[in-house]
Every structure is written in structure tokens, then in C-alpha cells.
Amino acid sequence: MSTKICVVGGGSGGTIVANRLAEKLRPELESGEAEIIVLNDKPEQIYKPATLYMAFGRSELSEVKRPVEDLLDPGVDFRQKKAVSIDPESKQLGLESGETCNYDCAVLTTGSKLDMAGIPGLKEAGHHFYGPDGSEELREELANFESGHLVVSVMGVPHMCPVAPMEFSFLADDWFRTRGLRDEVEITYTYPVNDIFGLDTVANWARPLMEERDINIETFFNPEEVDSSEKVIHTVEGTEMEFDLLVAIPPHKGAELVKSADLGEGEWIETDKHTLEATRAKDVYAIGDAADVPTSKAGSVAHYESGVVADRIASQARGRTPSARYDGKTVCFIDGVDGNKATFLQFKYGEEPDLPEESKLIHWAKHSYNEAYWLTAKGLL
Amino acid sequence: MSQVNYDPDVIVDSRDATCPGPLMDLIGKVKSAESGALLELRTTDEGSKNDVPDWIDKAGHELLETVDQGDYWSIYVEKS
Numbered sequence A: 001m002s003t004k005i006c007v008v009g010g011g012s013g014g015t016i017v018a019n020r021l022a023e024k025l026r027p028e029l030e031s032g033e034a035e036i037i038v039l040n041d042k043p044e045q046i047y048k049p050a051t052l053y054m055a056f057g058r059s060e061l062s063e064v065k066r067p068v069e070d071l072l073d074p075g076v077d078f079r080q081k082k083a084v085s086i087d088p089e090s091k092q093l094g095l096e097s098g099e100t101c102n103y104d105c106a107v108l109t110t111g112s113k114l115d116m117a118g119i120p121g122l123k124e125a126g127h128h129f130y131g132p133d134g135s136e137e138l139r140e141e142l143a144n145f146e147s148g149h150l151v152v153s154v155m156g157v158p159h160m161c162p163v164a165p166m167e168f169s170f171l172a173d174d175w176f177r178t179r180g181l182r183d184e185v186e187i188t189y190t191y192p193v194n195d196i197f198g199l200d201t202v203a204n205w206a207r208p209l210m211e212e213r214d215i216n217i218e219t220f221f222n223p224e225e226v227d228s229s230e231k232v233i234h235t236v237e238g239t240e241m242e243f244d245l246l247v248a249i250p251p252h253k254g255a256e257l258v259k260s261a262d263l264g265e266g267e268w269i270e271t272d273k274h275t276l277e278a279t280r281a282k283d284v285y286a287i288g289d290a291a292d293v294p295t296s297k298a299g300s301v302a303h304y305e306s307g308v309v310a311d312r313i314a315s316q317a318r319g320r321t322p323s324a325r326y327d328g329k330t331v332c333f334i335d336g337v338d339g340n341k342a343t344f345l346q347f348k349y350g351e352e353p354d355l356p357e358e359s360k361l362i363h364w365a366k367h368s369y370n371e372a373y374w375l376t377a378k379g380l381l
Numbered sequence B: 001m002s003q004v005n006y007d008p009d010v011i012v013d014s015r016d017a018t019c020p021g022p023l024m025d026l027i028g029k030v031k032s033a034e035s036g037a038l039l040e041l042r043t044t045d046e047g048s049k050n051d052v053p054d055w056i057d058k059a060g061h062e063l064l065e066t067v068d069q070g071d072y073w074s075i076y077v078e079k080s
């Protein structure tokens, strides 16, 4: 009997899991006993971590995207389709085109999307670096910004790459410093809870660095509305803040099918944190940003989870009991201190990370990884 | 156990979520609740016992009580 595996989403998690599966199930693919399909709503994959650098003119649009098909093993069947529903009972995906796609096992890796409309006025007055279009626009703004108040505001959690707003603040500090404009530009970083980050070790590392660089910190700051004509942010706490340039980390949301199939309470798929099985749907796995496991929405997480899920599905396809488990391994670089120094954090579920002192060596390690990313997506690294 | 029998309009069940999940869950629900609404946040995260009351104070709502339910805490808040 043939096993049909359908991966929904051709981003970081989707391509890595499909390629790992192709490698593990090579004999079954060749004999027709297994089939791997990847559905992605767009022809290309975006390498999101590079959009941070695009805003500062350090990376180009052409470098951040690749056709999904070019990243996939030749044994994987790529279809440019959007999945709009999933019925775990009949094991069927509904596609926007009106077609359906049956599966024996589905892997949902639909990532997260920006919800610019989630905060009234944000679309009109705010900028972001969380996608190529936003970064292109922000690049123009930054290039022409010579004085005033730059506000970097985290407008909701969870969001992709929890450390990216800090990285942006450090890079902006360096950007204006090297242009001799730092005295003309006030920088403020805002965060929703009562510290600058969710993990104490990271907050304790970053706070003095921000203070030394005159980056203002505002905590318990939850924007409710942005007044685009007056350029003022109004918060749930009843405070307000004026800005000249607003760089927001907009609220995030998941794929529509998560809600329509009731796969989780809110935007994310309720997922067993070790087996990565969707708890509300049989024979469905969730990896990457779409899953609600208690760690960061980071590419490294999608990467490590992909190995676990490929292993489990390959075992199941061969009639064995799957045993691979995800331990929460997460790795994030924090770059941009003085423009070219970085540190990194690594932790598993329940652990507080240790951070090495920031250095140029770690900065170059991050950039080497970024350069080599497309090999990771292909499952080669 | 509390002496008061609360009848919350909104229950925010954040058990098993770690910091800052419970507080962010509460903020989301407070945003959409009516003025005067009673909310109950259920949390297993010890840190919530401090940061949630701090936020309630900053945002000008009223903390009614934090009740130890044995395997989780209930934090009762009235939206101003």
C-alpha cells in the first residue's frame, strides 16, 4: 500500500521536512510505495531572516527568495496551491482552486502572517522589516531619515524571531551613529510585558547594551491604535507616544485553515511538544511557526522539528513505532551590536540560555549561516 | 480557596503557557472586554503572580484577588 504524505507550506520547515523525507524514503519513492507532495501558495520561498538586513541596504530582494521547486528533491511533487481547509476525518485537504488532495499523513507548516489590520492606523503610519515589501519601503525611509523619534515597537507576541526587534534597534543605532546623525535621532524600543524580553538572561544581557547606546526602553506598552495623522501611538495602558518613524513588529496570525478546522484555540495549531502531532487531528503533524509548542517562532526550530517529523513519518510508513522526539532545541543569533557584533542563545524546553559575550566572530558565523541557508532548505546541511 | 464566589464574564485559560504567554493572553482579552467586565486568568506560571498584578496596576484596572487553586492560580480582574 502506498503512503501519501502531504506537506502544506513550502517555507523553511516545509522544504526541509520534504527533503529529509525523500532521503529517508528513497526506496519507497522509487517503488511507488510512498508519495511526497508539497503545496505552497506562492511559487517562491522567502528567506525571512535576511529581510532584517534589507532594510539597511545590506541584502537584496534577489538574495532572499528562491523558487520552491528548485529547493526540493526531484522525488518530491511540488504544486503551487493554497490549502483552505482540512478534514481530518476523511483525510482530505480542500484547495482554493476547488480541487481536493487526499493524504495518509499531513504536515502543516503554514508559518505565520503579519496582521497589519490588527491595530487600527498601523497600516497607514507604520513600517516593518518582517517581509521583503516592508523592508524595501523601510529602506527608503531610513535612507532619508535624518532627525526625529524612531520607535521600534513590538505590538504583539508571539512573533517571528523574538530577538529581531532588538537586532533592529542595535543596527539602527549603528546606522545613525556611522552617519553622524545619532544626536539628531532618538530611538525608543517598546515591549508588551514588564521587561525588554521574555527570557531573563536575554533581557539582562541586552538592557545595559541598550542603555549604553541611549536606546530608550518602554515596557508594558501594548499599542491599541496608531493615530496616523498626529503620529501618536495610543496604548491599552492609557499611555501615548509620539513618533516620526514607526517600525512595528505587527501582531501575527496563522493560516485560515487552523481556525476553520478548529486545530487550536487561537491562531496556532495545538501540538504535542515532543511528538509534534496535532492534538486535535489524527495523522497530522505541525512544525515551524504554525505550531503552538512553547518555544520561539524561529527557523532553527522549524529545522530541528523537521528532522523529528521526517523520522517519525518514515517509521510509520515502514510499519514501525515512531520514537523520535523534539526536545525544544532552539538557536537564535542576536546580531547588530555596534553593527558587527553578535551573540547567540541556545536552549531546550524549560532551560534558560547562557549567552557568550558579543563578538565579531559570532556575527560572521550568523552571516555565513545566512549565506549557506539555501543548502539547509535543500536538506543538505 | 477564596471566600468570594466569582462569576467571571471571561475566562482566560493560560495553564501550561510560560511567560509572557499568560499576561499577553489576558491583555488580549481585556482589550476586547466591556468596561466593568470580570475576567479570570488561570495560570500555572509562577511569574504571572507578579507581572500580571503589575500590569493591572499600570493599566488602571482592578485586581480583585489571586486565588491558589491547588495546581494553578486564578487571578480575578475587573476592567475599568
Ligand SMILES: Cc1cc2nc3c(=O)[nH]c(=O)nc-3n(C[C@H](O)[C@H](O)[C@H](O)COP(=O)(O)OP(=O)(O)OC[C@H]3O[C@@H](n4cnc5c(N)ncnc54)[C@H](O)[C@@H]3O)c2cc1C
Binding pocket: A008, A009, A010, A011, A012, A013, A014, A039, A040, A041, A042, A044, A045, A046, A047, A048, A049, A050, A051, A052, A081, A082, A083, A084, A109, A110, A111, A112, A129, A130, A131, A160, A161, A164, A255, A256, A257, A287, A288, A289, A290, A297, A298, A299, A300, A301, A302, A331, A332, A333
Ligand atoms: C525579520 C525576521 C528575521 C528572522 N530571523 C531569524 C533568525 O535569525 N533565525 C531564525 O531561526 N529565525 C528567524 N526568523 C524566523 C523564521 O524566518 C521563521 O520562524 C521560519 O521561516 C518559520 O518557518 P515555517 O516553515 O514555519 O514558515 P515559513 O518559512 O513562513 O513558510 C510558510 C510557508 O507556507 C506558505 N503557506 C501559508 N499558508 C498556506 C496555505 N494555506 N497553503 C499553502 N501554502 C501556505 C507560505 O507562503 C510560506 O511559503 C526571522 C523572521 C523574520 C521575519
